[in-house]
């Protein structure tokens with residue numbers, strides 16, 4: 409599905425939470441919205457779901473305005489996770505998911521319905537607890553249930569607000585699988601998550617929210633390439649001595665030491681570094697380029 413956010417402004421009373429937001433995502437994109445606490449990520453997702461009304465600007469999904477009546481039709485193909493909204497506490501896990509399956513697929517036959525519900529509960533690893541009332545579910549189990557609810561309609565647009573919240577290691581792996589499955593099937597995915605390490609393998613695009621605005625957006629690959637400075641790890645004997653010498657070289661921007669390794673940021677290119685090491689007869693045990701990950705990219709952009 410294609411999502412287009414145009415010039416969105418959202419105020420809560422006198423406070424501007426979102427200012428002139430523009431974003432576009434296409435089928436097959438997995439977009440991570442990232443930013444500090446209070447940056448406006450959840451607000452943006454709620455606007456997308458039509459739960460809030462923007463002060464100005466428009467949001468369309470497949471060219472349908474989210475405030476339009478027609479959006480209710482589109483919503484059938486959207487899966488969303490927004491806090492623990494949508495759990496019936498006095499129903500079992502199975503009955504919770506069945507409720508939503510019946511809502512989305514009223515004409516499904518018994519066999520299809522049961523197989524869909526089983527599959528989704530197995531996916532989130534709640535099948536063994538299918539007959540338990542959700543009232544006594546732990547936080548992580550409730551989170552697994554809302555994930556099951558979000559995917560039970562096999563959505564073409566999946567909107568996940570902090571999907572990793574409360575999940576254990578296996579739960580985070582499960583999220584990775586879910587994101588992989590929906591990405592493969594060509595769905596559009598929009599996520600808000602602070603768990604950058606857990607999500608970085610799954611995303612294709614990024615939007616950084618800061619001070620109510622999107623300060624940077626684009627494909628993950630392009631942004632990594634754009635912001636990746638020339639950083640190298642160097643392992644040598646007497647690292648402290650070499651560090652002092654290196655810090656005086658014009659082709660070196662900065663040198664820091666970590667255990668016995670030197671982390672060097674270059675102004676120039678790596679050939680200058682190797683030539684210098686050779687000219688000083690310094691034996692190199694290791695010299696490798698360090699790649700940015702999502703966390704280092706986040707720090708560069710947001711900090």
Ligand SMILES: Nc1ncnc2c1ncn2[C@@H]1O[C@H](COP(=O)(O)OP(=O)(O)OP(=O)(O)O)[C@@H](O)[C@H]1O
Pocket residue numbers: 420425443444445446447448449450451452
């Ligand atoms: N219904 C509301 N009424 C008034 N202010 C609100 C409302 N919802 C959100 N806000 C305010 O809008 C700002 C953005 O909140 P939002 O929940 O969108 O941030 P967030 O980026 O999702 O934060 P976090 O990472 O902490 O979850 C905050 O200052 C918050 O207090």
